[in-house]
């Protein structure tokens with residue numbers, strides 16, 4: 458497919474239309490672990506999948522600031538779709554940053570047109586949040602291609618994605634001390650239609666229940682030489698630059714916190730509680746925390762701090778913690794109303810919790826930040 462010129466717009470009317478559609482569908486969401494087909498169709502047709510694809514490949518050429526904003530707006534109505542899109546944008550950006558010209562020509566126009574939804578499959582049962590002990594292997598074949606074998610877990614967008622970014626051990630792990638990933642790992646782009654790539658079960662999660670997060674097996678999966686993304690054996694270098702992009706899952710947490718806040722405002726208005734000073738002050742405290750989380754997420758997207766990579770980590774840590782605490786406080790303020798099983802605040806609580814458990818987990822973020830803080834202390 459040829460690269461096309463011209464910058465597409467995912468402008469306000471299209472964005473509003475997508476959000477209205479997702480909001481309407483969220484209330485009728487099924488409980489299969491998968492997004493509704495209508496929601497996926499809306500996402501594929503509105504142009505949003507090409508958000509970070511450069512204009513010369515038919516996309517919109519937007520940056521992390523736009524990713525954070527779009528993901529936040531979508532999380533406000535559908536947090537599951539927000540994480541599907543976050544992973545899609547992350548893999549799109551890896552292709553833009555690390556793909557060779559042939560890979561970009563072959564893949565990016567399809568991403569921009571909405572044909573290709575992308576997913577990221579790095580995690581494995583037992584590999585650890587830091588991906589240092591993955592069991593998936595990639596063996597070089599005599600024809601220059603690769604043979605992939607292994608089983609991935611917790612891949613968001615499994616079964617609905619058209620292309621997966623797979624992390625595999627392609628060479629010897631020399632035991633080099635890395636905080637995220639190991640030596641000898643490589644990234645591979647594997648098409649969903651490859652018979653050796655088999656999405657199996659979708660996980661029965663407590664939150665993010667429509668995110669199609671599940672298992673993907675690689676069963677003697679043969680790919681060509683062109684599937685390798687970036688330098689062989691240097692996935693850890695790619696991983697270490699991810700945070701420099703400024704895109705942050707904290708944006709999902711802000712959207713969730715904003716949704717909880719809207720629920721609270723509606724509740725206090727309906728119950729006439731705004732006459733109570735204590736209620737008003739608690740509302741202001743919540744609004745202040747949400748504003749602070751929004752600000753650090755926006756700063757992460759602007760990449761204008763002294764160390765943008767650190768700001769991205771701080772933004773995830775801060776916004777996800779605020780997201781969880783805001784939802785918990787709103788839950789308390791709703792009283793018995795929030796104790797109804799199907800009240801949306803319960804879904805938001807579970808969705809908010811997921812952010813601290815995913816890419817990179819909050820504990821791993823703390824570890825990465827501490828390594829940098831300690832090295833700054835040593836050199837001071």
Ligand SMILES: Cc1cc2nc3c(=O)[nH]c(=O)nc-3n(C[C@H](O)[C@H](O)[C@H](O)COP(=O)(O)OP(=O)(O)OC[C@H]3O[C@@H](n4cnc5c(N)ncnc54)[C@H](O)[C@@H]3O)c2cc1C
Pocket residue numbers: 544577578579580584585586587610611612613614636665670811814815816817818819820821824
């Ligand atoms: C909703 C959801 C969606 C996800 N989507 C994806 C996806 O699309 N693609 C994908 O590849 N993965 C995905 N994941 C997986 C996620 O990124 C984690 O890597 C995976 O769940 C393993 O984390 P763990 O906490 O179980 O790991 P464990 O290693 O078992 O961690 C146990 C605890 O130790 C902490 N920990 C582990 N290693 C370190 C370290 N080096 N330093 C400090 N603390 C550490 C962890 O944070 C955790 O608290 C998703 C997870 C969730 C919950």
